[in-house]
Amino acid sequence: MSPGYVHRIYSVFNVSIKAALDEEVLTASPLAGVKLPKRHKKPKPYLSTKSNAAMSEHLREDYRDALAFGLETGLRPGELCGLHSDRIDLDRGWMLVAETFVKRRRIIRPYPKDGDVRWVPLTDLACEIAERRIGGRDESKGCGFAHSDGLPCSGVLTFLTVRGRIMxxxxxxxxxxxxxxxxxxxxxxxxxxxxGWATRAAEGGLDAFQIAEILGHATLDQAQEYVQQTPAARMKLVAALSKYPQLTVLEGGLGQTSDAKGGSGAKSGADVDSQTLALDRGRIRRSAG
Ligand SMILES: [Zn+2]
Structure with missing residues (x-):
């Protein structure tokens, strides 16, 4: 549930609890110590596919590929830079997100931020990019960075700069x-x-549960924020509001007298007919669009 939704439930519940305390039904509030999720008023900035396309023309091929891969997979920067080639299964189109590049210490940590490794599906474009970046490199060499668990490395870094350095x-x-x-x-x-990936996925119809799963989030609240402002969510509201169309009184309709033009009286039959016809045309034009 979104933070706003939780706040709404909490405030109603809080009123009941306060009343129970006043009436001495309860001796202490069970709500003491409840931490409410933060509400974000400003939407968080994201990289749109449009901006990415414009930027791509001015990016070096190594970074262009990294950005495009990120928009296909939703990886964190450290996960993208620490992605080991042996975690990518190009035949099945899946990858295991595990190794992460820790930039402060310049080491490889064998697990992502939340500690849980996760499987992420790869699109055709993601597979194509991964294949191109790994190229014909000898994958048995290892990435050349220390792994924080001390275990040997069995893959190369998928994304390197054109000079062969870590991204x-x-x-x-x-x-x-x-x-x-x-x-x-x-x-x-x-x-x-x-x-940008999460926004794309939400707009494409992936639900909050699936988005949270692929992003590696333990809770749904962040994913829910992406789903809340999609065209699909908007269409749902538009459909709900259009179920009962507002009725408006047509000037010159049956049993009506018009006073719009200084009380000129009821319109002639011909006038009403032409008005109805015009409305019908408008309706047809709208529905054709
Ligand atoms: Zn390694």
């Missing part, structure tokens, strides 16, 4: 800023790629 989230941000400035689109951080 650092900060450098990615720098390249994104430059491309955004040249393309004259809003500047976006590497984290907004992940939100």
């Amino acid at each position: 650092h989230p900060d450098t990615m941000g720098w390249h994104m800023n430059n491309a955004a400035e040249t393309a004259k689109v809003p500047r976006r951080s590497p984290y907004t790629i992940r939100r």
Whole structure:
């Protein structure tokens, strides 16, 4: 449930609890210590596919591929930069999100932020990019970075810079800023790629549960925020409001006298007919559109 929804439930419940305390039905409030989720008033910025397309023209191919892959998979920047080639199953079109690049310590951590590894499905474009980035490299070499669990590495980093160095989230941000400035689109951080994926997925009809699963969220509230403002959610409201169309009184209708033109009296039959005809035409034109 969204934070706003939780607040709404809480406030009603809180009134009941307060009354129960006043009436001495309860001796203490069971709501003490309840932490409510934060409500975000401003929508969080995300990288739109439109902005990405404009930026792509000004990005080097290594970063262009990384951004496109992020928009197909919703990875966190550290997960994208630490993605090991042996975690990608191109035959099945799935990847296991596990290894993460920890930029502060320049090491590989064998699990993502929330500690849980997760499977993420790959689109055709994601498979194509992964295949291109890995190329013909010797995957048995290892990534060259220390793994925090001390275990040996059995894959190479999928995304490297054209010079063969690790793709650092900060450098990615720098390249994104430059491309955004040249393309004259809003500047976006590497984290907004992940939100761009979530926005796309929600607009395409993926539900909050599936979005949270792929993003690796333990709760649904963040995913719910993406689903709340989709065209589908809007259409649902539009459909609900149009179920009972508002009735308006037509000037010159049966049993009506018009006083719109200084009380000129009832319109002639011919006038009413032409008005009805015009309305019918309008209706036909609208429905054809
Ligand atoms: Zn490694």
